[in-house]
Amino acid sequence: MTTVRADNLQLDAFADGLRRTGDARPFDFCSLSEGFLYPERARPGVLDYFFFACAHQFGFWTLAGNRWAGPMVAPLDGRNLKGSDFLWRACTRAWQRNPDSFVPIALDAMTDAGLNTLFQSDADINPLPMWRDHLALTRGYARWFVARALTPTDVLRCAQAAPKPLAALLAALAEIPGYAEDPLQKKAMLLAIVLENRPEHFLQVTDPESAVPIIDYHLQRSALRTGLVRVENPALLAKLESRVTVTAAEEGAVRAATYDAIQQLMARSGLSAAAVDWFFFRNRTRCPETTEPDCSACPVQAICAKATRLFQPVFRTTAY
Numbered sequence: 001m002t003t004v005r006a007d008n009l010q011l012d013a014f015a016d017g018l019r020r021t022g023d024a025r026p027f028d029f030c031s032l033s034e035g036f037l038y039p040e041r042a043r044p045g046v047l048d049y050f051f052f053a054c055a056h057q058f059g060f061w062t063l064a065g066n067r068w069a070g071p072m073v074a075p076l077d078g079r080n081l082k083g084s085d086f087l088w089r090a091c092t093r094a095w096q097r098n099p100d101s102f103v104p105i106a107l108d109a110m111t112d113a114g115l116n117t118l119f120q121s122d123a124d125i126n127p128l129p130m131w132r133d134h135l136a137l138t139r140g141y142a143r144w145f146v147a148r149a150l151t152p153t154d155v156l157r158c159a160q161a162a163p164k165p166l167a168a169l170l171a172a173l174a175e176i177p178g179y180a181e182d183p184l185q186k187k188a189m190l191l192a193i194v195l196e197n198r199p200e201h202f203l204q205v206t207d208p209e210s211a212v213p214i215i216d217y218h219l220q221r222s223a224l225r226t227g228l229v230r231v232e233n234p235a236l237l238a239k240l241e242s243r244v245t246v247t248a249a250e251e252g253a254v255r256a257a258t259y260d261a262i263q264q265l266m267a268r269s270g271l272s273a274a275a276v277d278w279f280f281f282r283n284r285t286r287c288p289e290t291t292e293p294d295c296s297a298c299p300v301q302a303i304c305a306k307a308t309r310l311f312q313p314v315f316r317t318t319a320y
C-alpha cells in the first residue's frame, strides 16, 4: 500500500499560486554572487567547473547517532558558508587560481591530499561530511573521461547536436560517475539547468518536455510541509518529525512522491523545471531547517498546509 502520495488539491492550489506570485523564475547561477560563489562569466574552464561541481552537490549535513544534527557550515574566505555555498566557493577559489583545475585529466593526476586541499576551510580542515564519497566519485568521474579521451565539452557538443539536446545530455550523464548513481537524476538535471541558464547559455534546450524534477532534501521538506506530499504511515510521520534516520525504502517513498508532485506541478502550472526549482530553492530559507518558519511572511502561506514539524528524510546518499 502506498503510504506517501502527492496531494491533488494542494497541487492545483500551488500550480495556481506559483503562477500568480511571479516568484518562480530561472536562476542564472552567476549574477547573485559572480566571482565569489560562482565563476565569472565567459571565462575558460567554466564548463569543466560546473560539470564537476554539480556532481558534488550532496550530503551537506551532520548526524549525531541516528539523529540529524545540523547543516554543514564552515568558514571560507572570511564568510560562514552553508554546505552548497561552501562547495561552490571552494570550487570557484580553485578555478580562480587555475582555470584548468576541473579538467578531467588534471583531476585524474591530482593526489588524494591535493584534492582534499581544494576543500579546506579557513580553519584548515575539509568540512565536507561525506568526503570519502566525494573522493570516490571524483576518481570515477575523472577516469571515465580520461579512459574515453573525452571532455565535458565533447559531451555537451554531442548532446547539443542531438534532436533532443536535454534528453541527450541527461542520457549521457546517466553513464558518468557522480551522476550515474541516482535514477531520479537530481544532479544531472541541476547541471542541465545551470548550463541552460548561465549567461554563457552553454546548452540550448529545444525539448523542455524532457526536463525532470530536481528532488533534493530542501525540496522534500518543502513538499511535506506544504502538504504537496502527504504521509499516511504514522511510524514514518513520527520519524520525519523527530529527524531520525529512515530506511532506504522510506526515503524512496518520500522522494518518489515528491518527484511525482513536482512533475505534476510543472505540468499543471506550465512553469519550467528551472522556475519551479528556483521557487523551492528560495523556500529553503523561508522554511528553514534550524528555526521555526515565518509563515506569515511566506508568499504561499494562504495555501500551505503549514505542517512545520515535518522534516526531510534523514538518509545518507550521494544523490542529493
Ligand code: SF4
Pocket (backbone or CB within 6 Å): 222, 225, 226, 283, 286, 287, 293, 294, 295, 296, 298, 299, 300, 301, 302, 304, 305, 306, 307, 308
Ligand atoms: S514558511 Fe510556512 S507557509 Fe511557507 S512553505 Fe513553510 S510552512 Fe508553508
